[in-house]
Amino acid sequence: MDEAELSATAQDYVKVVWSATEWTDTPVTTKFLSQRLNVSAPTVSENVRKLVTAGLLEHEPYGAITLTREGERRALQMVRRHRIIETFLVTQLRYGWDEVHDEAEVLEHACSARLIDALDGLLGHPRRDPHGDPIPSPAGEVDAVEGVNLAAAAVGRWVVTRVSDADPEVLRELAALGVVVDARLTVLRPGEDGSGPRIEVDGGAPLDLPAPAASAVWLLPEARA
Amino acid sequence: MDEAELSATAQDYVKVVWSATEWTDTPVTTKFLSQRLNVSAPTVSENVRKLVTAGLLEHEPYGAITLTREGERRALQMVRRHRIIETFLVTQLRYGWDEVHDEAEVLEHACSARLIDALDGLLGHPRRDPHGDPIPSPAGEVDAVEGVNLAAAAVGRWVVTRVSDADPEVLRELAALGVVVDARLTVLRPGEDGSGPRIEVDGGAPLDLPAPAASAVWLLPEARA
DNA sequence: CGGGGAAGTTAGACATGCCTAACTTGTAGC
DNA sequence: GCTACAAGTTAGGCATGTCTAACTTCCCCG
Ligand SMILES: [Mn+2]
Ligand SMILES: [Mn+2]
Ligand SMILES: [Mn+2]
Ligand SMILES: [Mn+2]
Numbered sequence: 001m002d003e004a005e006l007s008a009t010a011q012d013y014v015k016v017v018w019s020a021t022e023w024t025d026t027p028v029t030t031k032f033l034s035q036r037l038n039v040s041a042p043t044v045s046e047n048v049r050k051l052v053t054a055g056l057l058e059h060e061p062y063g064a065i066t067l068t069r070e071g072e073r074r075a076l077q078m079v080r081r082h083r084i085i086e087t088f089l090v091t092q093l094r095y096g097w098d099e100v101h102d103e104a105e106v107l108e109h110a111c112s113a114r115l116i117d118a119l120d121g122l123l124g125h126p127r128r129d130p131h132g133d134p135i136p137s138p139a140g141e142v143d144a145v146e147g148v149n150l151a152a153a154a155v156g157r158w159v160v161t162r163v164s165d166a167d168p169e170v171l172r173e174l175a176a177l178g179v180v181v182d183a184r185l186t187v188l189r190p191g192e193d194g195s196g197p198r199i200e201v202d203g204g205a206p207l208d209l210p211a212p213a214a215s216a217v218w219l220l221p222e223a224r225a
Numbered sequence: 226m227d228e229a230e231l232s233a234t235a236q237d238y239v240k241v242v243w244s245a246t247e248w249t250d251t252p253v254t255t256k257f258l259s260q261r262l263n264v265s266a267p268t269v270s271e272n273v274r275k276l277v278t279a280g281l282l283e284h285e286p287y288g289a290i291t292l293t294r295e296g297e298r299r300a301l302q303m304v305r306r307h308r309i310i311e312t313f314l315v316t317q318l319r320y321g322w323d324e325v326h327d328e329a330e331v332l333e334h335a336c337s338a339r340l341i342d343a344l345d346g347l348l349g350h351p352r353r354d355p356h357g358d359p360i361p362s363p364a365g366e367v368d369a370v371e372g373v374n375l376a377a378a379a380v381g382r383w384v385v386t387r388v389s390d391a392d393p394e395v396l397r398e399l400a401a402l403g404v405v406v407d408a409r410l411t412v413l414r415p416g417e418d419g420s421g422p423r424i425e426v427d428g429g430a431p432l433d434l435p436a437p438a439a440s441a442v443w444l445l446p447e448a449r450a
Numbered sequence: 451c452g453g454g455g456a457a458g459t460t461a462g463a464c465a466t467g468c469c470t471a472a473c474t475t476g477t478a479g480c
Numbered sequence: 481g482c483t484a485c486a487a488g489t490t491a492g493g494c495a496t497g498t499c500t501a502a503c504t505t506c507c508c509c510g
Pocket of ligand 4: 308355356358
C-alpha cells in the first residue's frame with residue numbers, strides 16, 4: 001500500500017519472482033533466485049527474509065517463494081519500467097534487441113515515475129517491448145500472454161509473438177535468421193528432446209534451428225494472430 | 226588511468242569538486258562538500274580520505290581539497306553525462322529547465338557510456354545544456370566560460386549566457402520574467418550589496434530583480450555574444 | 451524405509467556509506 | 481600573543497548487501 005522507495009535489490013527480487021511465472025510455471029526457489037540474480041544462496045535467504053517482513057513476499061522455510069498482492073503490484077511497476085526503457089533504446093537510439101537488456105536492468109532503478117511516463121508518451125504508449133513482451137499499464141494490467149514454445153510446436157503455420165531476451169547471443173542468432181517478433185514461419189519437423197525443430201521462415205530457406213534458440217521463441221497459430 | 230568503475234558516491238565527489246571552480250574560485254573544504262552533498266562533515270572526511278588513496282583527490286589535513294589529473298578527467302566525464310541528460314530531458318521530453326537537475330543527478334550514475342553517446346548523437350552534439358553550461362567533449366575538453374554576474378553587472382546591454390541551476394525556484398522565477406539563455410537585456414541600475422539590479426529584458430518592461438535571482442545569471446556584453 | 455546428496459538456512463565476517471559524540475586544530479579578533 | 485570558536489578529524493556504531501563455512505532439512509532412490 002505505502003509507496004516507500006524500495007532498494008534496487010528489492011525491486012529486482014520482486015521483478016524476478018513475477019517474471020518466473022510469466023511464460024512458464026517455474027516454482028521460485030532459493031536456488032532459482034540465486035542463479036538468476038547472480039548471488040549466493042545465503043544472500044537470497046537473507047534478502048527473502050527481509051522482503052517477507054516488508055510484506056512483499058511469502059515464504060515458508062524450504063518452500064516456494066511467492067509474491068503478496070503488494071509485491072505483485074511493485075513487480076509490475078518494475079516490469080513496466082524495464083520494458084518501456086528497452087523499447088525506447090531500440091526505437092529511439094537504434095540499439096539492437098540483443099543490447100538493451102543489461103542497460104534497462106540498471107536504468108529501471110534510476111528513472112523517476114515521471115520519466116517513465118514521459119518516455120511512454122514519446123513512444124506512443126506501446127503495448128509490447130522489442131522482444132514481444134507485453135508492457136503493463138500504469139495501473140498494473142498486463143495483456144494475457146499465450147503461446148507455444150517453438151521447441152515443442154507442431155508442424156504447421158505460426159507467427160512469432162515473443163522471443164526471450166535472456167541470452168543476447170541467441171537473440172543475434174535469431175535475428176540473423178529472420179526470426180523476429182511478428183515473423184511468420186512454418187514448422188516442417190517438430191523439435192524433440194535435445195534436437196531443435198526444422199523450420200522455414202517466410203521468404204527464407206528451410207533450416208534446422210538449434211534447440212536452445214528454439215526454446216527462446218514463442219508462437220501463436222497463424223489463424224489467431 | 227585505469228577505467229575501474231567508481232561508486233556513485235565517488236562520482237559525485239569529483240564532480241562537485243570540479244564544479245566548485247567552474248564559475249567562481251570557491252576553495253573546496255570539508256564543510257563545502259558537506260553542505261553541497263547533504264552529508265555530515267565526518268562522512269566527507271572519510272570519503273575524501275578514500276578518494277585520496279584512490280588517486281582522485283589531493284588533500285592535506287585541514288587544507289583545501291583539489292582534484293588530481295585523473296580526478297579531473299573523471300569529473301569531466303560526469304559533468305558531460307549530467308549535462309547531456311539535462312539537455313535530453315528538456316528538448317526531447319519537455320521537462321522544464323527547473324525540473325531536470327535532480328533527475329540527471331541520479332541518471333548520470335546509471336547510464337552506460339554507450340547510452341550517453343547515443344543521446345549526444347540524437348541531440349546533435351549540443352555544446353551547451355539548457356542552463357547554458359558548456360558540455361565537455363568525450364575527451365574532456367570544455368569551452369572556456371567567461372561572463373559577468375548580473376548581480377554585479379554595469380549599466381549597459383548584455384546577453385544571458387548562463388543561469389545557475391542550483392535553485393529550481395529561482396529558475397522558475399527567471400523563466401517567468403523572460404530571463405533565459407540567449408535573452409538580451411539592459412541593466413538600468415546596477416545591483417548593490419543586498420539589493421538586486423533594475424533591468425529590462427528585450428520586449429518587456431523594466432523591473433527590479435531580487436538579488437538572489439540576479440546572482441544566478443551570467444552575462445556577456447552584447448558586442449561579444 | 452533409510453541413506454546420501456542437493457537444497458536451504460544459520461553463523462560469522464567484510465565493504466561501503468552513512469551517522470552522532472567527542473576530541474583536535476587553526477585562526478580571527480581582541 | 482591568547483583565546484574562543486568554527487572547522488576538521490577520530491572513534492565508535494548502524495544499515496544494507498554481499499560472501500564462505502558449517503549445519504539442517506527434505507526427499508529420491510536403492
Ligand atoms: Mn529485458
Ligand atoms: Mn535491475
Ligand atoms: Mn549524482
Ligand atoms: Mn545544468
